[in-house]
Amino acid sequence: MSSVAVVTGSNKGIGLAIVRALCKQFSGDVYLTARDPGRGQEAVAKLQEEGLRALFHQLDIDDLQSIRAFRDFLKEKYGGLNVLINNAGIAFKVNDTAPFGVQAEVTLKTNFFGTRNVCTELLPLVKPYGKVVNVSSMVSSLALKDCSQELQQKFRSNTITEDELVKLMTKFVEDAKKGVHQKEGWPNTAYGVSKIGVTVLSRIQARLLNEKRKGDHILLNACCPGWVRTDMAGPKAPKSPEEGAETPVYLALLPSNADDPHGQFVSEKTVQTW
Numbered sequence: 001m002s003s004v005a006v007v008t009g010s011n012k013g014i015g016l017a018i019v020r021a022l023c024k025q026f027s028g029d030v031y032l033t034a035r036d037p038g039r040g041q042e043a044v045a046k047l048q049e050e051g052l053r054a055l056f057h058q059l060d061i062d063d064l065q066s067i068r069a070f071r072d073f074l075k076e077k078y079g080g081l082n083v084l085i086n087n088a089g090i091a092f093k094v095n096d097t098a099p100f101g102v103q104a105e106v107t108l109k110t111n112f113f114g115t116r117n118v119c120t121e122l123l124p125l126v127k128p129y130g131k132v133v134n135v136s137s138m139v140s141s142l143a144l145k146d147c148s149q150e151l152q153q154k155f156r157s158n159t160i161t162e163d164e165l166v167k168l169m170t171k172f173v174e175d176a177k178k179g180v181h182q183k184e185g186w187p188n189t190a191y192g193v194s195k196i197g198v199t200v201l202s203r204i205q206a207r208l209l210n211e212k213r214k215g216d217h218i219l220l221n222a223c224c225p226g227w228v229r230t231d232m233a234g235p236k237a238p239k240s241p242e243e244g245a246e247t248p249v250y251l252a253l254l255p256s257n258a259d260d261p262h263g264q265f266v267s268e269k270t271v272q273t274w
C-alpha cells in the first residue's frame with residue numbers, strides 16, 4: 001500500500017506550496033484537498049503543468065460530512081494516512097466591518113473547530129511513524145501574552161484537556177458576541193485566539209499520543225510559516241509561499257528515527273517557548 005500525505009486547504013497559498021514541495025520530496029501519494037472541487041482541480045492541473053503529480057479529494061473542514069467522507073476514502077484506499085498537514089484557515093481583513101462577535105464565530109469555526117474536527121476524525125488513522133503538522137501562527141504567541149494571567153496559565157498548562165480547551169474557545173465566541181471579551185480577559189483578536197486554540201490543541205494531542213500510542217512514534221507539532229505573500233496576508237509580506245512552506249514541510253518529513261520535536265510550537269524550524 002502506498003504512503004499518503006494530506007494537506008488541507010491546499011488549492012492556493014501556503015497549502016499549495018506545501019503540496020508542491022511534498023510532490024518533490026515525499027515518496028508516496030500527495031493529496032491536494034480543497035472545499036471547492038473546481039479550485040482544487042485547477043490547482044492540480046497547474047502542478048501537472050510543472051511536471052508534478054498531486055491527487056485531489058474534496059475536503060471542507062467546516063463540514064463534518066465532508067471530513068468523514070474523506071476519512072472513509074483514506075481508510076478504504078490506504079488503510080490510513082502517513083502525513084497530515086492542517087493548513088486550511090481564514091482571517092478577516094483588518095478593515096472588515098463585520099461585528100467582532102461575527103468575526104469571532106466565523107474565524108473560530110474554521111480555524112479551531114474545523115481543524116479539531118479533522119483531527120478527531122483523522123488522527124486515529126495516522127499510521128506509526130506518521131507526522132501531523134498544525135499550521136498555527138506567531139500571532140498565537142502574541143495573543144497569548146495579551147490574555148489575562150488566569151487564561152495564560154490555562155493555555156500554558158500541561159494538564160488542560162481537549163474538553164476544557166473547547167469550553168474556553170466556545171466562551172470566547174460567546175463573550176465576543178456579548179461584547180465582554182476584553183473584560184473577560186481575552187485579547188481583541190479573533191484570529192489570534194483561534195490560533196491559540198490550534199497551538200494548545202496540538203500540545204494536548206501530542207500528550208495524548210504519548211499516553212495512548214507511545215510505541216507508534218508519531219510526531220505532532222504546531223508551527224508558524226512566517227509572514228507569507230498570499231491572499232490572506234497580502235503582497236507586502238517578505239516570504240514567498242515556497243519559503244512559507246519550509247517549516248511545515250520540514251516537520252512533515254522528519255526522519256523516522258527522530259523523537260523530537262513533538263508537541264512543540266515551531267517557527268523557522270526552531271522550537272519556540274510557549
Ligand code: NAP
Pocket residue numbers: 008009010011012013014015034035036039059060061062087088089090091110114135136137138224225226227228229230231232233237
Ligand atoms: P490563503 O492563501 O487565504 O489560503 C487559505 C486556504 O485555506 C485556501 O485554500 C482556502 O480555500 C482554504 N480554506 C479556508 N477555509 C476552508 C475550509 N473550511 N475548508 C477547506 N479549506 C479551507 O492563506 P495562507 O496564507 O496560505 O494561509 C494558510 C495557513 O497559514 C492558514 O492556516 C493561515 O492562518 C496560516 N498563516 C499564514 C500566514 C501568512 O503570512 N500568510 C502567517 C501565519 C499563519 P478557498 O480558496 O476555498 O478559500
